[in-house]
Amino acid sequence: MLKTLLSAALVAVTLPLSAAVSAETAAKPALVTVLAAPDAQTQMMAMVLTMQSVKQGSKARILLCGPAADLALKDAPASATKPQKPLGVGPQDLMRKLMSQGTPVEVCAIYLPNRDSGPDVLLDGVSVAKPPAMAGHLLAENARILSF
Template identity: 40%
Template sequence: MTLRSTARRAAGLLLLAGLALAPAARAETPRVLAIITSADPQAQGMAFVLLGQMRQQGATVEVMLCGPAGDLARREPPGPAAAALRPMNATPAQMLQNLVRAGMRTEVCALYLPNAGVGPEALIEGVRPAAPPEMARRMLEPATRVLPF
């Protein structure tokens, strides 16, 4: 083999290696926006387990709580939001609080507070009311996966 053919072969291998790595280099961090509306504590708990796993696997995770799920974000959650689930012996509200403390962006839908008859002071620290125009923009971003629970 001549020096010239060896150089050509090496250049071809480098080009193939670069093409193989290019998609990985351009890949964005996965973004997940979970919309939790379920009143079922097991569905809520499973949502938080899965969202926690997604965060551990590198995804950016955000949550919007609406309807009965909004109760999870209250300083004193009513009813089923206060029931512990097995095997983790934590309530869905406690699971949410742990994710919020870990930095997960969490909002209640714009309709929750006025219809629950409470103000933003009823929410745990780190949770705020959603702004519909901003939420809609984030939902429409091509890199965002919207997951309903």
């Protein structure tokens, strides 16, 4: 009888601990950062928040549209590369760091055709988004969307 009571007490004590551990180790949501803002500070903040999410365990991906897709250009405008305070790097630099850590970066499917350009103008590793696949990422059950 005493053995049964001790076993029940042990289960009662460890059950809440195991629930806390499993909640803590549960998969982080997938993050999709959609960036279209032309402003360098907004672009930088989008990269900072995406980087922080990755550091906290989220799998992220970045979709660049409109003027923000200029971040993906090999010959990017000065606003994409100009260092921002307090980090001392530009939005493109932080985006490249995210890419080096495995974060996919894509430009909107209509970006290059409307520039009369091909994918050769993009940084190595940046691809053109496929709308059905991107819609799948946006609609995924565990997705969180940051939109700038």
